[in-house]
Amino acid sequence: MLDQKAWQEFAHNNRSRLLDQLPVGSAVLVRSGEETIRNRDVEYSFRVNSDFQYLTAFSEPEAVMVLKKLADSNTYTLFLREKDPEKEVWEGRRLGVEAAHQLGTSQAFSIDMLEEQLPSLLDGCDTVFVSFAELESWSALLHPVIEFAKSKSRQGMTTPTQLSDLDKPLHELRVIKQPFEIEKMRKAAQISVNGHLQAMQNVRPNLSERQLQGDLENGFWQHGAQREAFNSIVAGGENACILHYTENNHLLKSGDLVLVDAGAEYEFYAGDITTTFPVSGQFSDAQAQVYNLVLKAQQAVIEMIQPGVSYDAMHKKTLEVLTAGLIELGIINSDGESLQKLIDQHAYQPFFMHGTGHWLGMDVHDVGDYKKGGRWCKLEAGMVLTVEPGLYLSSSIQGLDKKWHSIGVRIEDDVLVTESRCEVLTKGLPRTVQEIENWMQQYSR
Structure with a gap:
């Protein structure tokens, strides 16, 4: 059960x-989202919009929040x-308008009254902030609302003159995690660890x-997850060379590796482990040689994480370690070229084609800029990111020695930037070849 009091305070x-970041005369509109049909009359499980949850701690569908900042008050x-x-018998309980004061609202209305009430709510506001990722739907709502307000100008009603992107100021807040969030993320990480174990x-x-996916996700549910953070990837052998493989419908073969990329969601915060x-x-x-190389790259990146490190420096370190290792293994032929030149030529790209990580939070690929003003962001305390180098030696790569065929390896952990260094939130997994073999031997069948 969620601690509603703590969530409301948050x-x-x-x-x-x-x-505090917005000018006087601002209005902010955020939707919770709507239930979506999967097929015929069956709906996908509803998960509230993360921005809406962050600002309201209310997770029902078909809701809209309006914040208003004027010189003398905020509403x-x-x-x-x-x-x-009748509907609650079939679909579940609703909070209802009369009980909305529990959420700290100044006022509440039925969602059916949104278009009717918006003109008066926006009266006195110069700028309306909405997510430009949802601009089309907001424009469809705001167009008649503003037209109506303009028709009432002789009665003294004023209308907004500017539409601005909410994502910039709001997501700037979300990228730095507060202690409340870090507590949830530690829990999500450890639930995810238990599933992988x-x-x-x-x-x-x-x-x-698919059966292995069931064991994995059962580990999530048994330890308190509310849902998976994303569609689980369970990829055996050659399937591990498909980055977002989610069919999970093949048999696992003796002698193959299996790559599992999955995470649990706990109180709206995601874990993400491979x-x-x-x-x-x-x-x-x-397999051990390739695995050791990927692990070496991951450990090198984690060791360098601290406040002030440029985001792109981590990816550069990954490329250096992986490219040098691929040369040493004979997978890349250097032809006498320097390491840096081979990196500049993207010699690694047939085997490693994605970034080294991403922000993590309420969304598995969490919000937040990676560059500001054309420059890569520097790490700050409170940021949470994944570190996930990989190598994918598909049998389809021309000229690749058969001994490397169908070896796909990715190693991913969730890392919190602290005031001095960093904390690996997903600790507790066997990571070296020897640790994995020793751990699995306990359960061999």
């Missing part, structure tokens, strides 16, 4: 911090579904990828 502070208005006993414990030849381990519990020499 959301209240977030609203205040956001409005928080919520539009939401009304109580409906359960998968490693249960893997065996001729098990299907483990790679042998289906039979024992790495081949070639």
Whole structure:
């Protein structure tokens, strides 16, 4: 169960911090989102918009928040579904308009009254902030609202003159995690760890990828997850060379590696881990060499994480370690070229084609800029990011020695930037070849 009091305090502070950044005469509109049909009359499980949860701590669909900042006051208005006993029997409980004061609102209305009430709510506001990622839907709503307000100008109603992107100021807040959030992220990380350990414990030849996914996600549910943070990737053998493989419908073969990229969501915060381990519990020499190289790159990046480090420096370090290792393994032929020249020529790209990580938070690929003013951001305390180098030696790569075929390795951990260095939130996993083999041997069948 969520600690509603703590969540309400967190959301209240977030609203205040956001409005502090905006000029007087601003209005902020954020939607919770709507339920979506999967097929015929079956809906996808609803998950509230992260920005809305961050600002309201309210997770029902079909709701809109309106914040207003004037010279003498700030107001928080919520539009939401009304109580409906008949629908609640079929679809679940609703908070209802009368109880919305529990969320700290200044006032609340039925969602059906949104278009009717917006003109008066926007009266006196010069600028309306909405997410430009949802600009089309907001424009469809605001156009008739502003037209109506203009028609009432002789009665003294004023209308906004500017539309601005909310994502910039709001996501700037979200990229630096507060202690409340870090607590949730530690929990999400450790729930994710338990799921991956359960998968490693249960893997065996001729098990299907889907069955292993079941073991993995059962580990999430057993330790308190509310949902998966994203669609789980369970990829055996050649499938591990497909970065976003989610079919998970092949049998796991003896002698293959399996790559598992999955994370649990706990109280709206995501974990994101990738483990790679042998289906039979024992790495081949070639698999171990590739795995060790990826682990070396990951550890080199984690060791350099601290406040002040430029975001792109981590990726550069990954490229240096992986490219040098691929040359040493004979996978890349240097032809006498320098390491830097080979990196500049993207010699690594057939084997490593993605970034070294991403921001992590309420969204698995969390919000926040990576560059500001054309320059890479520098790490700050409170940022959380993944570190996930990989190598993908597909059998389709021309000229690749067969001993490397179908070896896909990615190693990913979640890392919090602290005041001095960093903290690996996803600690507790066996990571070296020896640690993995020793750990899996306990559960060999």
